[in-house]
Amino acid sequence: MSQTILYVDDDVALGRLAQRSLGRLGYDVHHVLDGEACLAALEHGRFDAVVLDHYLRGETGLDILRQLNARGINLPSIYVTGSSEATIAVDALKNGASDYVIKTVGEEFWSLMQSALHQAIATAELRREKERADQEIRLGKERAEVLLAEVNHRVANSLALVAALIRLQVTNSKDESVREALAETQARITAVAGMHRSLYTSDDVRHVEMAKYLETLVQEVQRSVNVESQGPSIRLEAEPVSLTSDRAVSVGMIVTELLTNAIKYAYPAGTEGEVRVILRRSGDGQALLAVEDDGIGLVEGSNPKGTGLGSRIVRSMASTLGSTIHYVPVARGTRAELELDL
Numbered sequence: 001m002s003q004t005i006l007y008v009d010d011d012v013a014l015g016r017l018a019q020r021s022l023g024r025l026g027y028d029v030h031h032v033l034d035g036e037a038c039l040a041a042l043e044h045g046r047f048d049a050v051v052l053d054h055y056l057r058g059e060t061g062l063d064i065l066r067q068l069n070a071r072g073i074n075l076p077s078i079y080v081t082g083s084s085e086a087t088i089a090v091d092a093l094k095n096g097a098s099d100y101v102i103k104t105v106g107e108e109f110w111s112l113m114q115s116a117l118h119q120a121i122a123t124a125e126l127r128r129e130k131e132r133a134d135q136e137i138r139l140g141k142e143r144a145e146v147l148l149a150e151v152n153h154r155v156a157n158s159l160a161l162v163a164a165l166i167r168l169q170v171t172n173s174k175d176e177s178v179r180e181a182l183a184e185t186q187a188r189i190t191a192v193a194g195m196h197r198s199l200y201t202s203d204d205v206r207h208v209e210m211a212k213y214l215e216t217l218v219q220e221v222q223r224s225v226n227v228e229s230q231g232p233s234i235r236l237e238a239e240p241v242s243l244t245s246d247r248a249v250s251v252g253m254i255v256t257e258l259l260t261n262a263i264k265y266a267y268p269a270g271t272e273g274e275v276r277v278i279l280r281r282s283g284d285g286q287a288l289l290a291v292e293d294d295g296i297g298l299v300e301g302s303n304p305k306g307t308g309l310g311s312r313i314v315r316s317m318a319s320t321l322g323s324t325i326h327y328v329p330v331a332r333g334t335r336a337e338l339e340l341d342l
Helices: 012-024 035-044 061-070 086-094 107-172 176-200 210-225 245-265 309-320
Strands: 003-008 027-032 049-053 077-081 099-102 207-209 233-238 242-244 274-283 286-293 326-328 335-341
Touching: 003 012, 003 035, 003 107, 012 027, 012 107, 027 035, 035 049, 035 061, 049 061, 049 107, 061 077, 061 086, 077 086, 077 107, 086 099, 099 107, 107 176, 176 207, 176 210, 176 245, 176 309, 207 210, 207 245, 210 233, 210 245, 210 274, 242 245, 245 274, 245 286, 245 309, 245 335
Parallel strands: 003 027, 003 049, 049 077, 077 099, 233 274
Antiparallel strands: 207 242, 274 286, 286 335, 326 335
16 A cells, blocks of 8 residues: 655755656655645644755645644654754754755655665554554453552452441350450451442552551451440551552551550450550651550560460461561560561
8 A cells, every 4th residue: 555745845856866766666756836835734634754955835744843843733844954954853853854865956855765764654554553552451440440549449348348237246145265266257348348448439540648548447447346334545657659559558457466465355344445556667767666555565486365366367467478476575565576578
């Protein structure tokens, strides 16, 4: 399929020569005399490239280039100028010309013109293909993010339903040990559900803003574990930190287990106190997660209270993060710390 060229030159004879010479090379050449005719032709026809002579009656090719730019016409353009006018060629390139050809007498001019046209049209086509590919990638990414957000929404709803059913079982159970086990299970499910909820309400489905996630998690743990009495309160001190969704799940599970243990065991039954969840940046690419209380204290390495499942979950989740839980000596109470590599 032949390519159509718009040739702008006020020399009628040279225009006819361009039609013959470029026609033999496989181009369909449409000749106009000035900028007004050029813009009119571009408005009503389809062209693969435009050739602009510099000197025209009452204007220059640079004037036409500026008008093309002002109208958003992005068409490969070859600028034709004299051999002693290098600065004009540079100005043409700065104004959006794809290439320039020095005007000479003889067949070599048309050979250079063919080479410039071929290169400019091929480059423009590659650019359009790249733009189409980028657009398809953007659309695909948007579709994937919408789908993933919907999946997270449905998973969060399903987990919330499971947690609600377990809450009913907690209410109806007469066995205290069963009630405690179910309440802990509910808290674990809620931690995962909260992460999915954070993802589908965020603009970035790959990362979780931990301050918002932990705020919701703390509220859920306080509500689900401390059902019958006031007991300890939970205070969150979290700096802006973002983690990938899989790492956020591990952190959420660790915080849930440590909070649950602190609420159950840090303070004698019926007494009030405070449990603090701390997340702050500790260095370049590092963050410190800590859960502490002012209760009766816990010695690292001592036998866990209850079934010990929570302690095993904490160690396992810390391992998936490439870290380890440490119980730091404090004057009063217990402080568990975990270094996070961001």
